[in-house]
Amino acid sequence: MLSTGGNEVDEAVASAVALLRPAVDRNWAEVKAGPVDWSCRKTAEHIVIDLVIYASRLAGRTESAYVPLNISLDSTYSGAPTDDKDINEGILEVITATGALLTAAIRTAPRDARAFHPAPYRSANREGFAAMGIAEVLLHAHDMADGLGLLPYEPPAHLAEFVLTRIFPSVRPGPDHWQTLLWAAGRADLPGRARPTRWHWTNNLVLDTERLRLEGVTPAAAADLSAGGTGGFDWIEGGPFEGTRDAAGMVAKAYQAGVHRPEFGLYVLVRREDDRAVGGMGFHGAPDEDGKAEVGYDLAEQARGNGYATEALRALAGWALARDDVRSLFATVEPHNTPSQAVITRVGFTPVSEEGEVGEDGLRAYELRG
Template sequence: MLNTGGNEVDEAVASMVALLRPAVNRDWAGVAAGPLDWDCRQTAEHVASDLVAYAGQLAGREQSRYVPFDITIDGREGGLDPADNEGILDVITTTGALLTAAVRTAPRDVRAFHPYPFRSANREGFAAMGIAEVLLHAHDMAEGLGLLPYEPPAHLAEFVLTRIFPSVRPGPDHWQTLLWATGRADLPGRARLTEWHWTNNLVLDTERLRLEGVTPAAAADLSAGGTGGFDWIEGGPFEGTRDAAGMVTKAYQAGVHRPEFGLYVLVRREDDRAVGGMGFHGAPDEDGKAEVGYDLAEPARGNGYATEALRTLAGWALARDDVRSLFATVEPHNIPSQAVITRVGFTPVSEEGEVDEDGLRAYELRG
């Protein structure tokens, strides 16, 4: 079963607190947090602020902006003495518990605002972002306080990488790969990064469907026979969706995966049930051509879902500067599939009745 991240948030926070507790009697405000411009106290406060902000976004389901609130840790507004380092760790534990609760209780289809890069994230995305903030800033504080080496559980770094760093080629050491992906470490054979960002999955909406971008974690689960974290109708996922998930997994492992040109699962908005898969066979080539493919679980066929989804996906792709045409191949006897791409506007590439070396008929749609 694909984890949604609640347990992992708990584990990450516990790892950070266990690392820092032996240093609670140190002057955190007088020590820089590794490469950051913040001192260690400011960094710890930042972690707590992010955890409660992510919990608030997800629980409140804000769609257009960050909810405009913040937390005060030092106690001065209540007439209390400033919080000591032990108190700051208590706040991190508490705000981590709030994010865990928000992740565990959020329905699968809930998304909330996050600015980068597609202006929303789901519960796994918020969990992964929270875990990243905790682990990476624990590392920064450990560097400043002389507590290195810090080595959190490897599966926590893997959780982050496979949810919000889909374009980063995985390495044998997940933690070192995450440090490299955030500009904090070197990896053999890879240039040191000076700029980086994480990437939540893209979702495209139609009237009746959501096209939900599949993360490397979900793709690996689908290709291995799992659900990918989706609630499928009977008969799904169909064979083509599992094959496409395998293509995503291979591209991710090779470091050439571009998530927006990967696999999307088609989810009915009315009941959050997955009905099929659609996506690209890879990024556009040097001529701006990208190949698309799709399938539906048998009970979902005949409802116009494929046409509706393909029209939206094609419109999104052809509005980009790096896509000039879309390409699809269909078996000659698959009349329903031919009807789908014809309704969307694809036209035959070759003469009527002509097929390629694989026995497929080619169609093209130009922007």
């Protein structure tokens, strides 16, 4: 069963606090935090701010970029400690407390909960917020440890893997998940790879229709689906169908090879009325040099005959053909599969060859141009 990330947030916070505690007697306000342009004190404050904002957005299902919060670590109030050790111990307690807030928001959020996050698709689900919180804690604890002379630091590898497989879907995994995450965030070198100079999280894309949500499948969910799991979705009886599991396997292989383009991967079709998954739809890969991309889909048998495939394909085709890098969509259908032929015809696909003619693979080809 896929984790939603609450336990991992707790573990990441505990790991970071244990790392930093040996340096609580230092003046964190006067020590630069490794590669960032902040002091260790300012970096710790940044961790706290992100944990609070992520928790509040997810708990409140915030849809706006504007969150009227003003958060700071205040050591000027009456009776505040003046000793560096007491101040820094208090900071670690605040990091622990705000980490617990994010964990609580993750554990109580329903599966379909989403809230605002800017990059790149304007929202994230509970796993996305967990991954972002873990990344903020681990990466900035590493920055502080760098400045305080506490390196090397090796957090549990599965925490870095959680982050990579949720919000770095285009990054080819390496044998060391932590070093790969440090590289992806511009903090370390990896043999044979140029260090990135710009980077951001990539939460999964979701496309809405009247009755459905097309939810982009992360590498973590794809691996689970291809191995016989649910991918974190609540499927109707008979789902996921064989084609969805095969497509998930394609996504998992592309991710391992470092060629996965998440927006041109697999989407699970989820009914909005009851949050039940009914099928899968997506691309066989990114568009080629001519701007052509191939699409495929299937539904669980109990979901067929309701127009779900037509509704979802219209949305996916409209999204794809509105892009500059897609000029046409391509699909192949078995000659005897008249329901599938009806779906793509309703969406506007037309036969590539003469009526009744099939290719060498025994399939009929259809195309939809932008």
